[in-house]
Amino acid sequence: MKLYKAVATSIRGLPRQHKIALVSTSVLMMAAIMWQPSKQSVTFSTSTPKRVDVELPAKLDLLSEQDSEPLGVSLDQNDPEFQAPKDEIEQQLVEAKAEVEHKHRVASGETLGIIFSQYGLPISDMYRLIDANKSVQHLRVGQTLEWEVDDDGKLTELKIIRSKKETDTFTLSKKGYVYKEIILKGDIKPVMLTGRVDGSFYNSARAAGLTPTQIQTLVKALQWKFNLGREAHKGDRFAVGLDREFIDGKAVSKGEVNAFYYKSGNGKNNFFIVRGDDDQFYDDDAHSLNRSFRRIPTAKRYRISSPFNPNRLHPVTGRRSPHNGTDFAVPIGTSVLAAGDGVVVKSRYHPLAGNYIVVKHGREYMTRYLHLSKREVKVGDKVKMGQRIAKSGNTGRSTGPHLHYELLKNGRPVNAMKVPLPQADPLYGKERSNFMKQVSFYKKKFKDAMAS
Structure with missing residues (x-):
C-alpha cells in the first residue's frame, strides 16, 4: 500500500508534459500487449484474487491542459462571435485597405x-x-x-x-x-492641408489630400476625445500638419501626421493635438490623449497557470496549438475587473469560452474575459478601468477554475503581461518645453493656413 502511495505521489509531482508522455506510452504498451497473440498456454488460478486499492491523485488531468484552450483546440480569433462591430468610418477604412x-x-x-x-x-x-x-x-x-x-x-x-x-x-x-x-536625399518640410466637412469626414479628408492611412492615424489619436465618423458635421473645418520630403521643390512622399486642428461650426468641439517626441499625441497643454490600462484584470496578482504563447506546440503531436491569452489560477467567484475604460460589445455564452465578455477600448484595443461564472455587464454598457464586470468560473471547455484573459491590439492578440500599455501621463520638464515649442509653431501655421 505504501509503495502505491509513493508511486502516486511521484506521478503527482511530475511536470504536465511528462505526465502526458507517461500515460501515452503506457496506453501504447498496453495496446501492443493485448494485440500480440500468445503462443503459450494460459493457466487460470482458482484461488480468490487479492484486491489492491491504488490511491491516485485527485486531479490528475493527464490528457488535458489546465487552460482554456485544450491541446488541439484553439478559439478562432477571426470568428465574428468574438469581434467588435465596426462603425461607419472604420468600415470605410477597411474598404479603402x-x-x-x-x-x-x-x-x-x-x-x-x-x-x-x-x-x-x-x-x-x-x-x-x-x-x-x-x-x-x-x-x-x-x-x-x-x-x-x-x-x-x-x-x-x-x-x-x-x-x-x-x-x-x-x-x-x-x-x-x-x-x-x-x-532620404531631399529636404523634409512641413506641409499644411486644410478642408471643410461636406458629408462624411472620411470623404472630406480624402478630398483635402489625406491618405486612408493618415485618416486612420487621426481616428486613433482622437479615439477618446472625438468620434470623427459620428460627431463631425457639415461645415466643420480642419487642418492637418505633415512632414514631407521634397526634391527639387517636388513632394516625393505622403508624409506623417504631426498635428491636427479641428473647429466645429457650433464652436463646441474645437481641439488641437500635436505629436510628441515619444510618438504619442497630446493636446495643446501637453496632456496625453490616451487612457490608462491596468496590466492584470484582478484586484491582486494570481499565479499564471498558462502564459501567452501563440507558438505553443502540442507535446505529443508537435502541431501548433496557440494560446493567445494569459490564464490565471483564480478561485471561482473572484472579481474580474475591466482592464481599461471602454464599451461592452459582447456578453454571452459560448460552448468553448463559456460565459465570456468582450470590451472595446477606443479603436485600437479590445479585451476578452473567458470561462466566467457570472457576467455583471451587458452589451452597450460603458465601463471604467478597475470596475468589476464579472466573477471568474469554470464554464465552457475548461479543465479547472481559472480566468482566461486576452488583450488585442489592432485586432491581433498581444502579450498582456509584457507589451507596452497606453499611459495617460502628461509631459513634464524638458520634454514639455520642447513640445510647447511645437505647439506654438503649428498654431501659427494653422492660423495662416485657415486664413488663406
Whole structure:
C-alpha cells in the first residue's frame, strides 16, 4: 500500500508534459500487449484474487491542459462571435485597405526577440529576417519598428526607422525577405492641408489630400476625445500638419501626421493635438490623449497557470496549438475587473469560452474575459478601468477554475503581461518645453493656413 502511495505521489509531482508522455506510452504498451497473440498456454488460478486499492491523485488531468484552450483546440480569433462591430468610418477604412498601424518604440534592454514575443510574431520569421540582413538585430533605444502582417499573422513587411532620413525595410518575397536601406536625399518640410466637412469626414479628408492611412492615424489619436465618423458635421473645418520630403521643390512622399486642428461650426468641439517626441499625441497643454490600462484584470496578482504563447506546440503531436491569452489560477467567484475604460460589445455564452465578455477600448484595443461564472455587464454598457464586470468560473471547455484573459491590439492578440500599455501621463520638464515649442509653431501655421 505504501509503495502505491509513493508511486502516486511521484506521478503527482511530475511536470504536465511528462505526465502526458507517461500515460501515452503506457496506453501504447498496453495496446501492443493485448494485440500480440500468445503462443503459450494460459493457466487460470482458482484461488480468490487479492484486491489492491491504488490511491491516485485527485486531479490528475493527464490528457488535458489546465487552460482554456485544450491541446488541439484553439478559439478562432477571426470568428465574428468574438469581434467588435465596426462603425461607419472604420468600415470605410477597411474598404479603402488602410494600413493597420503596428508600431513599437524600442525601450532600454529590448531586443528583437523580446519585441517579437510581446506581439506574438512568429520567431521563425525573425530568424529569416536575420538571414536577410543581420542589421535587423541592431536596435537602439528610441528607434521605431513598424510592420504589417497577413491574415495568418505572418510578417509581410518590417520597417526600422533609424532616424528621420534613414529607414531599413524588409519585404517578404517568394524567396524570403528582401532587405533595403532607404535614405532620404531631399529636404523634409512641413506641409499644411486644410478642408471643410461636406458629408462624411472620411470623404472630406480624402478630398483635402489625406491618405486612408493618415485618416486612420487621426481616428486613433482622437479615439477618446472625438468620434470623427459620428460627431463631425457639415461645415466643420480642419487642418492637418505633415512632414514631407521634397526634391527639387517636388513632394516625393505622403508624409506623417504631426498635428491636427479641428473647429466645429457650433464652436463646441474645437481641439488641437500635436505629436510628441515619444510618438504619442497630446493636446495643446501637453496632456496625453490616451487612457490608462491596468496590466492584470484582478484586484491582486494570481499565479499564471498558462502564459501567452501563440507558438505553443502540442507535446505529443508537435502541431501548433496557440494560446493567445494569459490564464490565471483564480478561485471561482473572484472579481474580474475591466482592464481599461471602454464599451461592452459582447456578453454571452459560448460552448468553448463559456460565459465570456468582450470590451472595446477606443479603436485600437479590445479585451476578452473567458470561462466566467457570472457576467455583471451587458452589451452597450460603458465601463471604467478597475470596475468589476464579472466573477471568474469554470464554464465552457475548461479543465479547472481559472480566468482566461486576452488583450488585442489592432485586432491581433498581444502579450498582456509584457507589451507596452497606453499611459495617460502628461509631459513634464524638458520634454514639455520642447513640445510647447511645437505647439506654438503649428498654431501659427494653422492660423495662416485657415486664413488663406
